[in-house]
Structures are given as C-alpha cells and as structure tokens.
Amino acid sequence: MTAAEPIPLHGGRHSDRTVGHGPPGFEEFFREYWPMVRRYLVWLEAELSVLDDAAQMTMVSAYTYWGRVSRMDQPRGWLFKVAGQRLQDAREARRRNGMPTETETLHAQLAHPDPIAVSDQRLDILAATRKLPRRQQEAVALREQFGLPYKEIAQIMGAAPATVRAHVHQARQTLKEMLGDETQEGADA
Known part of the structure; x- marks a missing residue:
C-alpha cells in the first residue's frame, strides 16, 4: 500500500x-x-x-x-x-x-476465506470461546492468540496476574469440556 x-x-x-x-x-x-x-x-x-x-x-x-x-x-x-x-x-x-x-x-458470516477461518476446528474453538464469560474470553484470547505473558495481560485487563492465570485455566477447562481434549492439544503447554 x-x-x-x-x-x-x-x-x-x-x-x-x-x-x-x-x-x-x-x-x-x-x-x-x-x-x-x-x-x-x-x-x-x-x-x-x-x-x-x-x-x-x-x-x-x-x-x-x-x-x-x-x-x-x-x-x-x-x-x-x-x-x-x-x-x-x-x-x-x-x-x-x-x-x-x-x-x-463465522461460517455464515465470512464471504471470503480468512486466515483465522481456514479450519473448522478453529471455528469451533472461536465459537466456544465466545460462550465463555467475558473476562475469560479476553484472557484466553490474549494468551492463546497473541502469546502475551500473564503480567502484560493483567495490565491490559486491570487485574492481578494470579486472577488472569485463573481466568485462562478456567477457560481452558471449560473449552476442553465443550470441545473435547483433541481440539485443545498444546493449549496447556
């Protein structure tokens, strides 16, 4: 451009x-x-x-x-x-x-393929993530999508790092229950 x-x-x-x-x-x-x-x-x-x-x-x-x-x-x-x-x-x-x-x-919303929408599994994870409580959504998105350290996420969210860790942990557990363990491989690493 x-x-x-x-x-x-x-x-x-x-x-x-x-x-x-x-x-x-x-x-x-x-x-x-x-x-x-x-x-x-x-x-x-x-x-x-x-x-x-x-x-x-x-x-x-x-x-x-x-x-x-x-x-x-x-x-x-x-x-x-x-x-x-x-x-x-x-x-x-x-x-x-x-x-x-x-x-x-997103299946119904996307007119053109988007890098985020390439795999059905990814779409399922996104849809499930959107069902989480808002603070868990924010924490897990910043951690999983952008790999931010807990301290930086805590600053963004205005929360303690331990609270952010708890949000991420709970979000991962809920996502595993919603999607099954195979879609979250590597997410706990």
Whole structure:
C-alpha cells in the first residue's frame, strides 16, 4: 500500500480517504496493528459488522490520542484494552438501536476465506470461546492468540496476574469440556 492508496477499513474494504494525510507514523502503525486488533476481536465477537465497528473505533482512538500512543514502546496492550472497550460500546449501540446482538458462527458470516477461518476446528474453538464469560474470553484470547505473558495481560485487563492465570485455566477447562481434549492439544503447554 502506498500513501496514495486508501486505508483498509470495514473488513478489508477501503475507505474513500487516502492515507498520508494523518500524523507522521500513523500509516505504518495502522498497517502493523489493524490486523492484530481484528484478530483479537474475532476471538470475542462472531458478528463481523460489530467487530469491524469496534476495530475502526479502536483505530480512531489511536488516531485521536496519537501524540500519546506514538510515544509508547509497546502500544498493543493499550490497543487491546481500548478494543475491548470499543467492542462493548458497539454491542451497546446495537442494543440501543434495537438491532440483534446474538452472534452467529463465522461460517455464515465470512464471504471470503480468512486466515483465522481456514479450519473448522478453529471455528469451533472461536465459537466456544465466545460462550465463555467475558473476562475469560479476553484472557484466553490474549494468551492463546497473541502469546502475551500473564503480567502484560493483567495490565491490559486491570487485574492481578494470579486472577488472569485463573481466568485462562478456567477457560481452558471449560473449552476442553465443550470441545473435547483433541481440539485443545498444546493449549496447556
């Protein structure tokens, strides 16, 4: 993508705006972190329009606070925290507007193959993860998808590392019960 190409928004589609008009460094930041934010949100929400809204709002927040965000050594923790908040905002907006909030499987939602949706087993894990309590969803997604250390997850979630470990452990146990041991091989390693 060059500076003259549009920013990919809403599920990979492009906006009418072109990149390069924003603050220095934001284009590179967007390219690096947009896919990561979406991958995180896919673990938490099946409805693509909701997760795309949350991802877009997250990047708008990063743009709004670019002066602070651009000075962070590791902004991903901030992004994950904001993404979780924006997901809640997007869900609330849907409820307020009388739109359905029930999530469906990604099989029905995906128009194009996505790296996350390649295997049926992965889809089953994602669907099961979305049935977990919210804090367990967040903890297991950050640990399993991104391999973050418990201490960093604790900072993102505003919880003690021991609490995060308990959330991850309980989530893994519940997922094993829901899916059977074969789908979680290696998850406890």
